[in-house]
Amino acid sequence: xxxxxxxxxxxxxxxxxxxxxxxxxxxxxxxxxISLFIVNNxxxxxxxxxxxxxVVLISRIPLKFFFRGIKAIVFIILxxxxxxxxxxxxxxxxxxxxxxITKEGVRQAVFMGTRLVLLVSVTSILTLTTTPISLTDxxxxxxxxxxxxxxxxxxxxxMMTIALRFIPTLIEETDKIMKAQSARGADFExxxxxxxxxxxxxxxxxxFLNAIKRADELALAMEAxxxxxxxxxxxxxxxxxxxxxxxxxxxxxxxxxGAFLTRLL
Amino acid sequence: xxxxxxHVFYTYQEGSPAESHALQDIxxxxxxxxxxxxVGHTGSGKSTLIQHLNGLLKPSKGEVLIDxxxxxxxxxxxxxxxxxxxxxxxxxxxxxxxxxxxVELDIGFGPRNxxxxxxxxxxxxxxxxxxxxxxxxTLRKQSxxxxxxxxxxxxxxxxxxxxxPKYLVLDEPTAGLDPRGREEFLEQLQTLHQxxxxxxxxxxxxxxxxxxxxxMIVMDHGQIQLEGKxxxxxxxxxxxxxxxxxxxxxxxxxxxxxxxxLDVRTDLFEPEAxxxxxxxxxxxxxxxxxx
Numbered sequence: 436x437x438x439x440x441x442x443x444x445x446x447x448x449x450x451x452x453x454x455x456x457x458x459x460x461x462x463x464x465x466x467x468x469i470s471l472f473i474v475n476n477x478x479x480x481x482x483x484x485x486x487x488x489x490v491v492l493i494s495r496i497p498l499k500f501f502f503r504g505i506k507a508i509v510f511i512i513l514x515x516x517x518x519x520x521x522x523x524x525x526x527x528x529x530x531x532x533x534x535x536i537t538k539e540g541v542r543q544a545v546f547m548g549t550r551l552v553l554l555v556s557v558t559s560i561l562t563l564t565t566t567p568i569s570l571t572d573x574x575x576x577x578x579x580x581x582x583x584x585x586x587x588x589x590x591x592x593x594m595m596t597i598a599l600r601f602i603p604t605l606i607e608e609t610d611k612i613m614k615a616q617s618a619r620g621a622d623f624e625x626x627x628x629x630x631x632x633x634x635x636x637x638x639x640x641x642x643f644l645n646a647i648k649r650a651d652e653l654a655l656a657m658e659a660x661x662x663x664x665x666x667x668x669x670x671x672x673x674x675x676x677x678x679x680x681x682x683x684x685x686x687x688x689x690x691x692x693g694a695f696l697t698r699l700l
Numbered sequence: 701x702x703x704x705x706x707h708v709f710y711t712y713q714e715g716s717p718a719e720s721h722a723l724q725d726i727x728x729x730x731x732x733x734x735x736x737x738x739v740g741h742t743g744s745g746k747s748t749l750i751q752h753l754n755g756l757l758k759p760s761k762g763e764v765l766i767d768x769x770x771x772x773x774x775x776x777x778x779x780x781x782x783x784x785x786x787x788x789x790x791x792x793x794x795x796x797x798x799x800x801x802x803v804e805l806d807i808g809f810g811p812r813n814x815x816x817x818x819x820x821x822x823x824x825x826x827x828x829x830x831x832x833x834x835x836x837x838t839l840r841k842q843s844x845x846x847x848x849x850x851x852x853x854x855x856x857x858x859x860x861x862x863x864x865p866k867y868l869v870l871d872e873p874t875a876g877l878d879p880r881g882r883e884e885f886l887e888q889l890q891t892l893h894q895x896x897x898x899x900x901x902x903x904x905x906x907x908x909x910x911x912x913x914x915x916m917i918v919m920d921h922g923q924i925q926l927e928g929k930x931x932x933x934x935x936x937x938x939x940x941x942x943x944x945x946x947x948x949x950x951x952x953x954x955x956x957x958x959x960x961x962l963d964v965r966t967d968l969f970e971p972e973a974x975x976x977x978x979x980x981x982x983x984x985x986x987x988x989x990x991x
Contacts, residue, residue, distance in 0.1 A: 620781065
């Protein structure tokens with residue numbers, strides 16, 4: 436169960452996408468998301484689908500990583516599809532009592548379903564091809580201009596780095612404590628909802644306790660290494676745009692322009 | 701009656717690029733009443749192995765039998781909880797699993813999960829605390845989080861002992877204890893063993909192994925590389941050093957002496973035997989008048 440969590444998972448590789456600057460990738464994903472929701476006819480959606488598949492292939496990441504990501508939110512996707520199908524007013528295709536499926540509903544459902552699947556897949560390419568460190572570096576640099584209006588760019592990035600860094604640690608620790616308590620006869624799998632919630636206590640108490648202790652130790656270790664916030668901090672690996680970033684950028688602009696055109700047609 | 705592993709394989713993250721073979725074709729028979737030592741460096745598969753002994757991990761291939769019953773087979777499902785409790789597993793740094801408000805409640809967690817009566821639970825808590833020389837009267841109402849590191853460790857181990865397991869498996873139980881606490885704990889473990897409990901201990905300390913284990917297995921790369929009585933294992937220091945493991949400190953002394961040209965045996969590790977060997981060699985030299 437815990438192995439299915441893929442948030443922030445990075446898969447080392449040497450593909451074109453792995454080598455792109457994180458800033459390019461972040462902006463590209465934003466443009467992609469906007470394009471995905473601008474497109475409103477089947478030709479456009481088909482084009483996006485082909486495009487996304489191409490990106491997936493370029494990333495050279497095994498397909499099952501995407502399936503796993505989709506599996507995690509399959510319930511949300513199904514709920515959206517069903518709601519769209521039944522709730523959209525229009526020309527009815529099928530009626531039963533108060534339930535009715537409309538032509539517009541089916542269309543909406545197909546659109547939303549495809550959009551969600553593509554959205555999850557492409558955003559997971561971002562984390563799968565970018566190390567958490569360079570990802571937060573990218574976010575920090577992109578947020579820098581907003582510092583003037585009070586956005587704490589460095590602090591946000593640092594918080595993200597730490598959070599991402601500790602996800603695997605916490606998962607590992609949860610697993611360890613779970614096993615230790617199972618060895619003492621704790622049962623996490625059977626019983627009704629209340630019993631199961633109660634069974635979580637032996638897991639959560641040590642987990643929180645250790646997390647708080649670790650946060651304390653981390654703060655101390657950072658201070659011991661003279662951490663004092665983002666002012667005047669330099670980087671070992673400064674971000675640098677390369678020609679491939681220009682190629683990727685041009686590609687994204689073409690996609691956005693194409694998406695607008697499908698609306699006009 | 702015994703714990704048995706038959707051709708056990710275990711693979712982490714099967715099919716992903718991070719796939720790793722943690723166990724490869726492990727065959728192991730642990731007899732009742734035995735004191736078995738498991739050594740190997742970090743990542744050699746020790747911890748993975750012991751988690752198979754009570755069914756926390758399921759082998760990718762092969763069988764694990766507890767007293768002759770395969771714990772992972774479907775027919776054993778109803779029995780699984782009971783089987784698992786026959787094997788008490790103490791993880792590394794077990795104090796991290798403490799969670800109850802009082803020491804008494806925490807130690808009683810296991811027995812209570814076994815469905816025992818409250819009076820029986822109390823009796824077991826008292827018994828387990830006595831075994832580890834924890835004072836029931838003064839500690840029972842204290843929060844386990846207020847105790848010292850060594851005492852926390854003892855409370856956590858008492859929590860496993862209170863379930864009266866037939867086999868006790870410990871993963872580096874003395875890591876992080878001060879020398880005195882370490883000595884004390886190992887003596888208590890020895891007492892438990894003399895009372896008839898089967899003990900399986902993972903440790904990095906070859907000195908502890910030399911002193912307490914009746915039989916040892918040496919793991920490397922998910923396989924059992926050496927198996928035998930401590931003196932058999934330590935008579936092959938080259939092999940141990942090649943795997944990246946140490947030998948007991950007195951054996952190391954003998955090896956050093958040999959390197960400097962003294963003709964000593966290097967398969968000893970008990971203080972008395974080592975002393976006699978060194979004395980013998982010195983006397984021989986004296987006899988020839990070289991010294």
